[in-house]
Amino acid sequence: MHLLRRLSAANARLAASVAVGASLLASTAHADVPHPWQMWVQTPASPVAERMDSLHTLVLWIITIITIFVAGLLAWVCYRYSAKRNPNPSQTSHNTLLEVAWTLIPVLILVAIAIPSFRLVYFEDRTQAADLTVKVTAHQWYWEYTYPDAGGLNFSSYVVAADQLKPGQLRLLDVDNQVVVPVGKNVRVLTTSADVIHSFYVPSLGVQRYAIPGRTIETWFRVDRPGVYYGECNQICGNNHSAMPIAIHAVTEAEYAAWLVDAKKKFAANPAPDANRFAAIQP
Ligand SMILES: [Cu+2]
Structure with missing residues (x-):
C-alpha cells in the first residue's frame, strides 16, 4: 500500500509537469477508502x-x-x-x-x-494559521465549493453516475469535480447549506461538520500525504443522501498552483450549479 501510494504520488508529479488535466486523471490514488470487511478506522491522514x-x-x-x-x-x-x-x-x-x-x-x-x-x-x-479557505455549501444532492482566496473560484461537485464510471473510479465515492488542496497546508473549512441539514464528513482527514442553512461552521485539516481522500454526506438529507460523496485530492504546491490556473478558466465558463442536473444522474 505504501509503495502504491509512493508510486501514484510520483506518477502524479510526472503527469503534472506535462498537463494538469492529465495529472488529475493519472493520480486517482485511492489513498483512503473503506474496504470490504474493514474492521478498523481508515488510516489517519491529518x-x-x-x-x-x-x-x-x-x-x-x-x-x-x-x-x-x-x-x-x-x-x-x-x-x-x-x-x-x-x-x-x-x-x-x-x-x-x-x-x-x-x-x-x-x-x-x-x-x-x-x-x-x-x-x-x-x-x-479551528486553525490559528490557515493557509487557504474552502467554503463548502451543501445542496440536495451535490456539494458546492468556493475558494475565497482564489478570487472566489466556485464549482459544484456531483457523484459520478454508475454507468459513467471510468476504470478505477469508485461507485458512489468518485465525483466529477474533486476538491483540490495542497499537501501540508492548513485548510480552513467553512460549511453551510442551501437547503436542508447535511454533514461534511471525510473520515481519514478527521473532518465532520454539519452543513446547516443560515449558519457557517468552521473546522480545518492538513493533509499529510498526496492522494485522494473520500467522504460522504453524513446526515440523512433526502432521497439521494447516499449519492453526495466527497473527494479531496491532495497534491503538491506546484500542482495546486497549476490546478488553480486551469480551474479558474474551466469553471468561469461553467454555468452556476444547477439543482435540476441531479435528475439526469442515475447513481
Ligand atoms: Cu446530504
Missing part, C-alpha cells in the same frame, strides 16, 4: 485524524479492561455465591469504603477520558 485515532485507541483499551473486569466479577459471583455453594447469604447492606470506591473510580476514569477528549474538540475546532 493531524486531527491522528489524534482521533489515538483517542479511539485509548477509549477502546479502557472499555476493554472494564468489560473484562466486570464480566470476570460476574462469572466469579455466579460461581462462588450460587445457592449451592453459599446457602446462607450475607445480610450486608452498606460498605462505605466500597461505595466510595465504585463512585470515585468511575469518576476518575471519565475525567481521564474527558481531558484528551476536550483537548481534541478544541484542536479540531
Whole structure:
C-alpha cells in the first residue's frame, strides 16, 4: 500500500509537469477508502485524524479492561455465591469504603477520558494559521465549493453516475469535480447549506461538520500525504443522501498552483450549479 501510494504520488508529479488535466486523471490514488470487511478506522491522514485515532485507541483499551473486569466479577459471583455453594447469604447492606470506591473510580476514569477528549474538540475546532479557505455549501444532492482566496473560484461537485464510471473510479465515492488542496497546508473549512441539514464528513482527514442553512461552521485539516481522500454526506438529507460523496485530492504546491490556473478558466465558463442536473444522474 505504501509503495502504491509512493508510486501514484510520483506518477502524479510526472503527469503534472506535462498537463494538469492529465495529472488529475493519472493520480486517482485511492489513498483512503473503506474496504470490504474493514474492521478498523481508515488510516489517519491529518493531524486531527491522528489524534482521533489515538483517542479511539485509548477509549477502546479502557472499555476493554472494564468489560473484562466486570464480566470476570460476574462469572466469579455466579460461581462462588450460587445457592449451592453459599446457602446462607450475607445480610450486608452498606460498605462505605466500597461505595466510595465504585463512585470515585468511575469518576476518575471519565475525567481521564474527558481531558484528551476536550483537548481534541478544541484542536479540531479551528486553525490559528490557515493557509487557504474552502467554503463548502451543501445542496440536495451535490456539494458546492468556493475558494475565497482564489478570487472566489466556485464549482459544484456531483457523484459520478454508475454507468459513467471510468476504470478505477469508485461507485458512489468518485465525483466529477474533486476538491483540490495542497499537501501540508492548513485548510480552513467553512460549511453551510442551501437547503436542508447535511454533514461534511471525510473520515481519514478527521473532518465532520454539519452543513446547516443560515449558519457557517468552521473546522480545518492538513493533509499529510498526496492522494485522494473520500467522504460522504453524513446526515440523512433526502432521497439521494447516499449519492453526495466527497473527494479531496491532495497534491503538491506546484500542482495546486497549476490546478488553480486551469480551474479558474474551466469553471468561469461553467454555468452556476444547477439543482435540476441531479435528475439526469442515475447513481
Ligand atoms: Cu446530504
